[in-house]
Amino acid sequence: MAGRRRDLLLSMAFRSDPESLCSVRGALAPLAEKLGFSEPECRAVVLAVDEALTNVMRHAYAGRRGRPIEVSFRRIPAPGRGAKRDALEILLWDRGRKFDRAKLRGRALEDVRPGGLGLHFIREIMDAVEFRRTAGRNRLRLIKVLPAPRIPKDS
């Protein structure tokens, strides 16, 4: 399957409008299913991406609409797993404010904010979460290792 490594599976460019979240979820759900994730895993991956986009809209763009967001989905060799496993790599780009990690950390009931809970969800669901600021853009990289390929019974 070496030829399939680093395959771009889906790329989307849209604006920071909460109404667009439904469309992204609708596009991602069948993709996650096709990659072999179980139903709960598919729902979790969709939730993680939705939360990441929600954070971009709420925090990076402070609720302003019409700002650019890009997201891409690739199949890559799973980091640290040698050649044995593949992973879904999700990259989200925005041109908003730099991530304020301290602001996104709290999640006690007394101080619950959607952003804090959202980041908690993302970290629970994904195998790796990386923030980077490059040339005025935020990049969030999410990695979810794909299920082990099933070996056909007759092989």
Next chain:
Amino acid sequence: MEISARKLGEFTIFDISGDIDLATSPELRQALLHEIQALRRPRVIVNLRAVRYMDSSGLASLIEALKASKDAGTRFVLFGMNTTVREVFHLSKLTTFFEIYDDEDEASAP
């Protein structure tokens, strides 16, 4: 997302359906807080059975309603947690803060 409210004596039951996300959660939050803070209903019950999707903004709306209910002396009760909603609550580890029942009969019992 669609919200409909039923008034049964001292109870208000909200039937929620569809997706609760950043686009729709403000409407849910407003409906719940109005019933709790403005109308001071003794019990506010939320039926989540027909919710197809819920993210942290939806959960945050429920948490805000829960906190408001404690201040107002309202019992804030949830029922009809389907698999999708249950998974989100489980991830949040906040399930124990809520009063949750399987069905409407239990949620509206004295």
